[in-house]
Amino acid sequence: MVGRSKxxxxxxxxxxxxxxxxxxxxxxxxxxxGCSGRIELNDLLLITSVGIDxxxxxxxxxxxxxxxxxxxxxxxxxxxxxGSTNPDYTFxxxxxxxxxxxxxxxxxxxRKLFFSQMSMLVVGEEMAKEKGVKEILDFxxxxxxxxxxxxxxxxxxxxxKEILSTLTPIENNSSKTIEKLIxxxxxxxxIKDGITLENFIRWLYGEKxxxxxxxxxxxxxxxxxxxxxxxxxxxxxxxxxxxxGLALFNEDKQVDWFTKKESSAWGVLTGRSADIQNFTFHCPxxxxxxxxxxxxIKGKAVxxxxxxxxxYRIKMSGQMNLQEMSxxxxxxxxxxxxAIQTAVSxxxxxxxxxxxxxxxxxxxxxxxxxxxxxxNHPKSWEKQKDNWEALYQEMxxxxxxxxxxxxxxxxxxxNYESK
Numbered sequence: 001m002v003g004r005s006k007x008x009x010x011x012x013x014x015x016x017x018x019x020x021x022x023x024x025x026x027x028x029x030x031x032x033x034g035c036s037g038r039i040e041l042n043d044l045l046l047i048t049s050v051g052i053d054x055x056x057x058x059x060x061x062x063x064x065x066x067x068x069x070x071x072x073x074x075x076x077x078x079x080x081x082x083g084s085t086n087p088d089y090t091f092x093x094x095x096x097x098x099x100x101x102x103x104x105x106x107x108x109x110x111r112k113l114f115f116s117q118m119s120m121l122v123v124g125e126e127m128a129k130e131k132g133v134k135e136i137l138d139f140x141x142x143x144x145x146x147x148x149x150x151x152x153x154x155x156x157x158x159x160x161k162e163i164l165s166t167l168t169p170i171e172n173n174s175s176k177t178i179e180k181l182i183x184x185x186x187x188x189x190x191i192k193d194g195i196t197l198e199n200f201i202r203w204l205y206g207e208k209x210x211x212x213x214x215x216x217x218x219x220x221x222x223x224x225x226x227x228x229x230x231x232x233x234x235x236x237x238x239x240x241x242x243x244x245g246l247a248l249f250n251e252d253k254q255v256d257w258f259t260k261k262e263s264s265a266w267g268v269l270t271g272r273s274a275d276i277q278n279f280t281f282h283c284p285x286x287x288x289x290x291x292x293x294x295x296x297i298k299g300k301a302v303x304x305x306x307x308x309x310x311x312y313r314i315k316m317s318g319q320m321n322l323q324e325m326s327x328x329x330x331x332x333x334x335x336x337x338x339a340i341q342t343a344v345s346x347x348x349x350x351x352x353x354x355x356x357x358x359x360x361x362x363x364x365x366x367x368x369x370x371x372x373x374x375x376n377h378p379k380s381w382e383k384q385k386d387n388w389e390a391l392y393q394e395m396x397x398x399x400x401x402x403x404x405x406x407x408x409x410x411x412x413x414x415n416y417e418s419k
Contacts, residue, residue, distance in 0.1 A: 210249060327343075
């Protein structure tokens with residue numbers, strides 16, 4: 001009898017628990033789905049990209065790229081009374097701050113601006129150099145809808161508006177074009193996964209490391225390609241945009257650029273190199289060039305501190321596939337193959353060292369050397385941290401790179417071999 005009583009009590013408790021659970025769930029459903037808090041999908045405007053430029057005086061100008069609701073309703077490239085409809089469009093707003101410019105946009109847009117689908121931020125070079133990005137970061141970090149894991153780019157020799165307003169060939173949309181350019185593993189910059197605003201913020205505030213951002217520019221600077229009809233032109237060059245080298249920052253202001261080669265070297269040194277990279281080097285005798293695909297690059301770049309001497313040691317190895325070779329060497333002979341491997345290895349060593357030297361001249365640490373010293377040599381760093389500028393300026397850079405031929409291509413012989 002006692003056992004049955006306990007079972008009844010247990011069953012009654014489970015029943016009451018179920019009732020309470022259903023009640024709470026019902027209250028939550030009605031609360032969340034109540035008419036006052038509900039936002040219909042057709043009341044939202046999906047913002048996919050944002051561009052920020054310096055405006056008149058102290059003002060800032062925002063360019064929003066949004067999904068075109070009419071095009072989405074009828075399908076991409078749908079036709080109506082006005083012909084083809086672009087799936088995206090841009091609009092502008094100004095203010096004395098980023099927040100004010102966003103609020104001003106709400107006064108003439110009939111839908112609620114929705115930022116959760118945002119994929120990239122583009123800042124004009126003039127804005128990045130003159131005003132910096134501190135105000136931008138402050139707004140974007142605080143906004144409850146905006147995440148930090150989208151691409152961050154600087155518009156080189158142009159404005160963010162020009163980049164986002166360019167109707168590019170193939171994709172018809174600058175944001176989609178940029179995203180695909182970044183994700184191409186064999187792209188000219190060769191940085192894996194691109195650079196996000198989250199990366200930039202962590203380098204600037206978390207790691208005390210000079211940050212960098214991706215660069216983007218129009219292929220033909222003075223071309224006007226904001227008209228949808230231009231995509232019918234067989235000449236695609238005026239409509240193209242391309243990645244450039246990395247934009248270099250001193251705290252929140254841009255100060256310089258890395259070339260494409262220096263940007264590729266930065267990727268190798270920081271472990272952000274793409275799985276496959278294109279490189280071109282001079283032949284051993286200086287007559288002709290060697291084009292390679294660099295694969296499986298492995299190694300590390302480590303600073304060591306002994307007394308007052310800081311040394312940055314770079315040790316890398318990798319495989320290469322020959323893409324072209326106009327050197328007068330015979331790959332069929334061991335001597336010729338070794339000469340090619342040596343030329344490529346020394347060429348890459350030089351490129352890595354020169355990239356670090358450029359950073360030293362700017363007195364900026366884009367490689368996280370301070371952070372590495374703090375983690376790996378805490379006692380030595382504690383004694384020398386107040387002497388960082390002198391240490392960095394006198395830092396020695398030593399590189400040891402070994403690249404081996406994995407594949408010479410479809411043919412061993414070439415048209416330039418010595419007879």
